[in-house]
Amino acid sequence: MDWSWFxxxxxxxxxxxxxxxxxxxxxxxxxxxxxxxxxxxxKKWSYLWNEWITTVDAKKIGIMYMGIAILMLLxxxxxxxxxxxxxxxxxxxxxxxxxxxxQQVFTAHGSIMIFFxxxxxxxxxxxxxxxxLLGARDVAYPFLNSVSFWLFFAGMVIIxxxxxxxxxxxxxxxxxxxxTGLEYNPGPGVDYWIWAxxxxxxxSLLSGINFTVTILKHRAPGMTLMKMPIFxxxxxxxxxxxxxxxxxxxxxxxxxxxxxxxDMHFFTSDGGGNPMLYxxxxxxxxxxxxYILILPAFGIxxxxxxxxxxxxxxxxxxxxxxxxxxxxxSFVVWxxxxxxxxxxxxxxxxxxIMTMIIAIPTGVKLFNWIFTLYKGNxxxxxxxxxxxxxxxxxxxxxxxxxxMAVPALDFQVHNTMFLVAHFHNVIIGGVLFGFFAGIYxxxxxxxxxxxxxxxxxxxxxxxxxxxxxxxxxxxxxxxMGAVRRIDTYSDPTWQPLFIVSAIGVGVIxxxxxxxxxxxxxxxxxxxxxxxxxxxxxxxxxxxxxxPSPAPHYNFAITPQVTRRDEWWxxxxxxxxxxxxxxxxxxxxxxxxxxxxxxxIAAGLAGMGLIWHIWxxxxxxxxxxxxxxxxxxxxxxxxxTLTAQQLYELDRKASL
Amino acid sequence: xxxxxSNAALRREKTHYIIGFTGAATLTVLAYASVTAQWFSAxxxxxxxxxxxxxxxFVQSYYFLHLGDEPKPRWKSWSYLYxxxxxxxxxxxxxxxxxxxxxxxxxxGPQMEAHMLEQNKKGF
Numbered sequence: 127m128d129w130s131w132f133x134x135x136x137x138x139x140x141x142x143x144x145x146x147x148x149x150x151x152x153x154x155x156x157x158x159x160x161x162x163x164x165x166x167x168x169k170k171w172s173y174l175w176n177e178w179i180t181t182v183d184a185k186k187i188g189i190m191y192m193g194i195a196i197l198m199l200l201x202x203x204x205x206x207x208x209x210x211x212x213x214x215x216x217x218x219x220x221x222x223x224x225x226x227x228x229q230q231v232f233t234a235h236g237s238i239m240i241f242f243x244x245x246x247x248x249x250x251x252x253x254x255x256x257x258x259l260l261g262a263r264d265v266a267y268p269f270l271n272s273v274s275f276w277l278f279f280a281g282m283v284i285i286x287x288x289x290x291x292x293x294x295x296x297x298x299x300x301x302x303x304x305x306t307g308l309e310y311n312p313g314p315g316v317d318y319w320i321w322a323x324x325x326x327x328x329x330s331l332l333s334g335i336n337f338t339v340t341i342l343k344h345r346a347p348g349m350t351l352m353k354m355p356i357f358x359x360x361x362x363x364x365x366x367x368x369x370x371x372x373x374x375x376x377x378x379x380x381x382x383x384x385x386x387x388x389d390m391h392f393f394t395s396d397g398g399g400n401p402m403l404y405x406x407x408x409x410x411x412x413x414x415x416x417y418i419l420i421l422p423a424f425g426i427x428x429x430x431x432x433x434x435x436x437x438x439x440x441x442x443x444x445x446x447x448x449x450x451x452x453x454x455x456s457f458v459v460w461x462x463x464x465x466x467x468x469x470x471x472x473x474x475x476x477x478x479i480m481t482m483i484i485a486i487p488t489g490v491k492l493f494n495w496i497f498t499l500y501k502g503n504x505x506x507x508x509x510x511x512x513x514x515x516x517x518x519x520x521x522x523x524x525x526x527x528x529x530m531a532v533p534a535l536d537f538q539v540h541n542t543m544f545l546v547a548h549f550h551n552v553i554i555g556g557v558l559f560g561f562f563a564g565i566y567x568x569x570x571x572x573x574x575x576x577x578x579x580x581x582x583x584x585x586x587x588x589x590x591x592x593x594x595x596x597x598x599x600x601x602x603x604x605x606m607g608a609v610r611r612i613d614t615y616s617d618p619t620w621q622p623l624f625i626v627s628a629i630g631v632g633v634i635x636x637x638x639x640x641x642x643x644x645x646x647x648x649x650x651x652x653x654x655x656x657x658x659x660x661x662x663x664x665x666x667x668x669x670x671x672x673p674s675p676a677p678h679y680n681f682a683i684t685p686q687v688t689r690r691d692e693w694w695x696x697x698x699x700x701x702x703x704x705x706x707x708x709x710x711x712x713x714x715x716x717x718x719x720x721x722x723x724x725x726i727a728a729g730l731a732g733m734g735l736i737w738h739i740w741x742x743x744x745x746x747x748x749x750x751x752x753x754x755x756x757x758x759x760x761x762x763x764x765x766t767l768t769a770q771q772l773y774e775l776d777r778k779a780s781l
Numbered sequence: 782x783x784x785x786x787s788n789a790a791l792r793r794e795k796t797h798y799i800i801g802f803t804g805a806a807t808l809t810v811l812a813y814a815s816v817t818a819q820w821f822s823a824x825x826x827x828x829x830x831x832x833x834x835x836x837x838x839f840v841q842s843y844y845f846l847h848l849g850d851e852p853k854p855r856w857k858s859w860s861y862l863y864x865x866x867x868x869x870x871x872x873x874x875x876x877x878x879x880x881x882x883x884x885x886x887x888x889x890g891p892q893m894e895a896h897m898l899e900q901n902k903k904g905f
Contacts, residue, residue, distance in 0.1 A: 370864065370867050400879070403875075403879060406879060457867050457871065467882060468882050469878055470884075470885060472881070
């Protein structure tokens, strides 16, 4: 009997065949089953469901984002180890995996690191910190926040299912056609890539709207825009970029999937299509995307430096001006990613000059941080050490970036290891170090105890050292002519440099291990590291005015803001303890499972589209619309915390 | 908020919508008529319809989206303006890049050779 109407194009040939993937394909489901069994054994299902899965509390959603991001960092990191191990041994005649697997591994590495590590950690930290910094009770749309997270989760699940059945895309993290077109990639790999990005991308767009509205409408009374912390400004600019750039990604991926599903000709080489248009469109999203990631990291550093230098941030107004300049300029540089595609000198010169100009606001920020440190009373805690490592690494990355902004030079190093070293320089040394600083900085606010400081510093040094070992050889290799994404090469003089690079990845892995062990040690010693007064760093902004861990209602009494660094000056001028009459009734959103159901429906629709199971697509989409409608007509979404209850809760939390 | 809106404000809003609707409808009818009745030549018609489209954009933004008619801070107007600017940059920029690429892709082998020779004479 023909079952293809039921299982789509699935067949035995899509099951894993080589030993490495079979290992992963068996290990991963076993691991998941073990975790589920443990939850059942310890009877934690109702706790998990009520406290986490259905939550609409931004801080908890933030923690879940961070958890997924760290898990995916481990998976993406394992991919990186595999890639560098292969290139280290290649000339010795050893082939760890075949070329096709190698291509899938670097595609998975890039896609996972950008979409599920960097984006996940960014939204995680914003969720944790932003409402507290603004003096807000929650984000503007708590339910939408839950939908965003679960769509992100569904995308993550889809990208990981590809490990078990069907294989992943081999087209690189941006999947240029015609390689990712139907002609050269008829299997489900590219579809996995498209739908994982598409579903999590819609989640990102919803988050962008959510945080923008939060910043514009939910600031504490008295906090004008120019009194906001720099972190809030950086998030505002980043989220504006999300709102403008992500529709471009969605449309581009939709056109690529129409090429693949409906045999259309947007990006094919024949039938009137043009693959170069895909490259143009994906980078019209892709360049703003790198600023979307780096700006919140800049914001985190601004908060960290002001706190640990015990000074207000130097040049607040120029900081904001630099952010706004980047908001505009990041949309007029995208063509620098494809100088070599054949545009004329005028086009290349325009985008090259624009790229050099965008380095100016970024430089302004770096100088502002250095001047903030100048004559500051600096404490070198773990977040500060992450900043020092960042300043070193990011400056090198920025300078090589400006080098490549010169089209004539770019023609020499385009798509070589030089480029690979450059963007890792700014993404690891910029984005990731920023988010790590944020984790060490805000951890006590979320969990009520600090992370062990020395292990955090050691991790930072290991990351920086490993980074230098892993990527400085790649700069040299790039200049020697090593193209990116090679799994083998014939020049034996390259091998020592590739071996150094592989050792560097190993050192970075040690850094990750140090962080994980440090976190476990801190949990063990949480009584000694406890944050008793809610202000462990002698902070400046409003999040340190509430007890740690921050209560689910954030602020028992809405703070009144009169100036920048409000909490710092409140502490100086003496804080009046709140009177019982200061408390008023507040309304809080009820937990809801609708976000999870929407994401399940979206994920099933995605799986149906990947495997051409059309009945599943239809059922899932109808279900999705039904859940959305049901939620829309549900008016019972809030509950009231009376002044009396709030007073008692606040007394208990402050003790 | 609507509860406290006074009668005068309501009447003003009503007039506002009626003007907006009449304006939008007139512009649409004009565009339709200019094409069906063939008032002008083809190029002129295209230009005329484009001008009407731009007017339509302003009428709808002002009378229906209430842009420029909101109390400060004018988030709606600013975000609208900024999105328009960005959209124009991305669309015009893409067109510029793609036409440039296509122009150079469109050469035949001999044409390319002649072009390269020409470039060589310039010294690079």
